[in-house]
Amino acid sequence: xxxxxxxxxxxxxxxxxxxxxxxxxxxxxxxxxxxxxxxxxxxxxxxxxxxxxxxxxxxxxxxxxxxxxxxxxxxxxxxxxxxxxxxxxxxxxxxxxxxxxxxxxxxxxxxxxxxxxxxxxxxxxxxxxxxxxxxxxxxxxxxxxxxxxxxxxxxxxxxxxxxxxxxxxxxxxxxxxxxxxxxxxxxxxxxxxxxxxxxxxxxxxxxxxxxxxxxxxxxxxxxxxxxxxxxxxxxxxxxxxxxxxxxxxxxxxxxxxxxxxxxxxxxxxxxxxxxxxxxxxxxxxxxxxxxxxxxxxxxxxxxxxxxxxxxxxxxxxxxxxxxxxxxxxxxxxxxxxxxxxxxxxxxxxxxxxxxxxxxxxxxxxxxxxxxxxxxxxxxxxxxxxxxxxxxxxxxxxxxxxxxxxxxxxxxxxxxxxxxxxxxxxxxxxxxxxxxxxxxxxxxxxxxxxxxxxxxxxxxxxxxxxxxxxxxxxxxxxxxxxxxxxxxxxxxxxxxxxxxxxxxxxxxxxxxxxxxxxxxxxxxxxxxxxxxxxxxxxxxxxxxxxxx
Numbered sequence: 001x002x003x004x005x006x007x008x009x010x011x012x013x014x015x016x017x018x019x020x021x022x023x024x025x026x027x028x029x030x031x032x033x034x035x036x037x038x039x040x041x042x043x044x045x046x047x048x049x050x051x052x053x054x055x056x057x058x059x060x061x062x063x064x065x066x067x068x069x070x071x072x073x074x075x076x077x078x079x080x081x082x083x084x085x086x087x088x089x090x091x092x093x094x095x096x097x098x099x100x101x102x103x104x105x106x107x108x109x110x111x112x113x114x115x116x117x118x119x120x121x122x123x124x125x126x127x128x129x130x131x132x133x134x135x136x137x138x139x140x141x142x143x144x145x146x147x148x149x150x151x152x153x154x155x156x157x158x159x160x161x162x163x164x165x166x167x168x169x170x171x172x173x174x175x176x177x178x179x180x181x182x183x184x185x186x187x188x189x190x191x192x193x194x195x196x197x198x199x200x201x202x203x204x205x206x207x208x209x210x211x212x213x214x215x216x217x218x219x220x221x222x223x224x225x226x227x228x229x230x231x232x233x234x235x236x237x238x239x240x241x242x243x244x245x246x247x248x249x250x251x252x253x254x255x256x257x258x259x260x261x262x263x264x265x266x267x268x269x270x271x272x273x274x275x276x277x278x279x280x281x282x283x284x285x286x287x288x289x290x291x292x293x294x295x296x297x298x299x300x301x302x303x304x305x306x307x308x309x310x311x312x313x314x315x316x317x318x319x320x321x322x323x324x325x326x327x328x329x330x331x332x333x334x335x336x337x338x339x340x341x342x343x344x345x346x347x348x349x350x351x352x353x354x355x356x357x358x359x360x361x362x363x364x365x366x367x368x369x370x371x372x373x374x375x376x377x378x379x380x381x382x383x384x385x386x387x388x389x390x391x392x393x394x395x396x397x398x399x400x401x402x403x404x405x406x407x408x409x410x411x412x413x414x415x416x417x418x419x420x421x422x423x424x425x426x427x428x429x430x431x432x433x434x435x436x437x438x439x440x441x442x443x444x445x446x447x448x449x450x451x452x453x454x455x456x457x458x459x460x461x462x463x464x465x466x467x468x469x470x471x472x473x474x475x476x477x478x479x480x481x482x483x484x485x486x487x488x489x490x491x492x493x494x495x496x497x498x499x500x501x502x503x504x505x506x507x508x509x510x511x512x513x514x515x516x517x518x519x520x521x522x523x524x525x526x527x528x529x530x531x532x533x534x535x536x537x538x539x540x541x542x543x544x545x546x547x
Contacts, residue, residue: 048546049230050519052252053241055534058233059210062193065180066134069196071144072439072530076215076541078180078198081109081128081161082173084440084527088275088341090177094123094199100173104481107163107172108156116220117183118203125155130184132163145179146443168479170486174441201226201542210235227545242514251516251546254534256395257328260512268517271331271510272537274529275339276438278399280387280504282311283430285464292455300429300455300464304385307378309365310412311501316350317358317410318403324507327402328395332507337498339508341528344442344487346494358410369411376411384413387432390424396434399506428462429455435503438531442490446474449497463502470496513537520545 063069065078073080075093083093092098098109115123136147149169154162165172186197194207201223202215213233217226236244238256245253246264260269285301292298304310320334334352338345362368367376367383376383387404389397397418404414424433437444447453451471453460470493477489497503511529515521522543529536 048228049232050228050251050516050544050546051232051234051249052538053234053236053238053244053250053534054252054254054513054537055532056235057533057535058213059235063196063204063207063213064189064192065182065196065198066131066138066142066187066189066192068142068144070180071178072532072536072539073177073180074536074539074541075180075200076202076538077196077200077204078182079200080178080180081111081176083177086525086527088343088440088528090173094128094181098176100482102481104168104170105165107165107176109161109163109176111159111161112222113159114222115199116222117186117197117199118218118220119183119186119197120220121183121185123181123183123199124158125161126158127181127184128161129153129155130187131179131181134182134187135179145175147175168481170478170480170483171441171443173483174443177440202231205230221542223542226542231541245514250514251519252521252537253514254537255512255514257331257398257512258394259514260329260331264514266517267514269512270515270521270523271512272523272526272529273341274438274509274511274531274536275342275345275440276436276509276511276529276531277335277338277505278396278507278509279335279435279437280400280403280432280506281428281435281462282314282432282502282504283463284308284311284466284500284502285429287430290455298429298455302385302430302432303381304383305432307365307367308500309361309367310383311504313358313361313410314407314412314504315501316352316354316361318406318504319353320506322353323399323402323406326405327398328507328509331512332509335505335508337494337505339438339528342440342442343483344445344490346491346498348495348498355409362411367411374408374411375413382413383411384415385432386415386417387434388424388427389416389418389434390421392418392420393434395509396436400434403504403506425458428459429464432504433462435459436509436531438529440530442477442486445490445493446478448503449493450474465497465500465502467496467500511536518547520547 061069073083075083079093081093081095082090085091095109095111100107111125117123132153135142135145136150149165149167151164151166156162183197195204201218201221203218205216206214215231217229241253242255242259244250282305283302284306286306287301287303289297290300324330324332336350340347362376366378369376387400389400400416404416407414447460449465449470450461451466454464473489473493477486480486480489522540525540525543527539
């Protein structure tokens with residue numbers, strides 16, 4: 001298909017652009033109250049454009065990197081200093097190289113000298129200094145990038161930046177891959193929410209809240225010009241998105257496992273590798289109340305999962321592959337910890353489906369089915385508990401339901417409840433919850449395992465796991481003077497925690513998308529997807545080709 005230059009003025013916005021030159025249905029309505037279709041007309045009706053549905057998280061927050069937008073580092077509008085490659089290693093982006101001092105307190109980045117922002121201004125060290133200082137000054141607006149340990153950031157000429165830390169903090173290298181740079185002269189906290197200026201291959205041409213984001217090529221981009229002139233992000237619910245894909249109006253649509261066996265003319269299902277793991281938190285404390293550091297009282301603990309024998313039996317006794325087959329049509333890989341495509345993740349493994357061994361563990365701990373109803377009991381207490389599948393997430397509900405069915409083989413009864421995130425958070429320290437975790441930074445382990453996090457932050461150490469040895473390993477990881485040393489300590493922390501089974505790891509999921517057969521998303525440059533509700537597929541947007 002011959003490309004033509006697209007005019008920057010988008011003259012007519014309705015609710016869904018015509019995909020690959022097809023007319024759009026502008027009459028359908030989405031279940032979220034928005035229109036299901038958008039017609040985008042440019043001054044050049046023959047331009048190459050695609051319509052994509054990659055979930056709704058790209059619309060959930062301001063597009064301002066200073067406020068944490070795209071902290072997983074997808075560099076399509078703004079770019080970070082370094083980025084993750086296909087092997088989950090860090091490689092240059094806005095830098096040529098970098099070095100870390102022997103005491104791990106100084107990080108020096110040498111910058112590219114051929115970079116311009118989309119407004120035509122030059123990218124220099126001043127922009128890096130400004131971005132980091134702006135985030136540090138407004139840290140409350142960006143919970144995803146922690147600059148607490150940043151003592152100073154200075155420019156050494158136009159193309160070198162020096163970061164000084166107040167103490168060793170090994171995840172600082174992760175921050176360099178997460179925080180995207182904004183221009184010091186043009187930054188505006190309000191306008192950047194919807195119209196950021198960046199150095200990436202695309203720029204925002206139009207932002208319609210809760211409807212669509214229109215990207216066009218950044219003519220000042222230093223690299224090879226992208227093949228696709230215009231990319232339209234469409235916001236709708238998943239069922240409506242699937243219907244629009246069937247009618248030929250979407251070129252990419254993220255789908256749940258419910259749809260992966262369906263057929264759409266002119267489209268194919270692509271299942272992409274992730275580091276996205278689903279697990280269930282298992283509260284480790286006996287039921288009671290505890291106070292946080294502010295003196296506020298919280299209900300904690302679970303009468304059944306507080307018994308390590310129950311947690312251990314579930315971990316070794318369930319059949320993960322069977323659960324995946326039943327819940328996700330076989331999509332995904334069994335997981336007993338974080339995925340092995342992360343350099344800091346545990347590589348420890350064990351066999352599951354050891355039903356007899358799991359039953360013996362339970363019986364030795366006093367859990368016996370004395371009334372022959374299929375459910376074990378101990379001291380009059382049934383071996384039964386609830387699991388919350390939060391957020392109206394069909395996949396989490398199906399996963400929890402398949403787990404419940406599998407656990408019956410062990411004499412454990414699990415009741416699944418689909419509830420809101422607000423309800424789940426209110427019960428997170430007492431009721432098991434289906435969680436999704438997956439990111440490049442190992443700081444997620446601190447959130448999950450650290451004793452100091454319990455009751456102090458939402459979503460953090462919800463199982464109430466406490467271990468001075470694990471806390472010490474986490475501290476050692478933070479203060480490590482090399483990544484190898486840090487990764488070793490993170491693995492030590494996982495080994496200590498995993499031995500107590502506060503989390504029941506189930507599946508390393510795949511992210512599935514229906515993709516137009518004429519669109520090549522260049523899977524060879526797709527990085528392993530973190531947890532991202534559909535968005536991670538755009539990690540290599542500049543490489544996509546429409547044939």
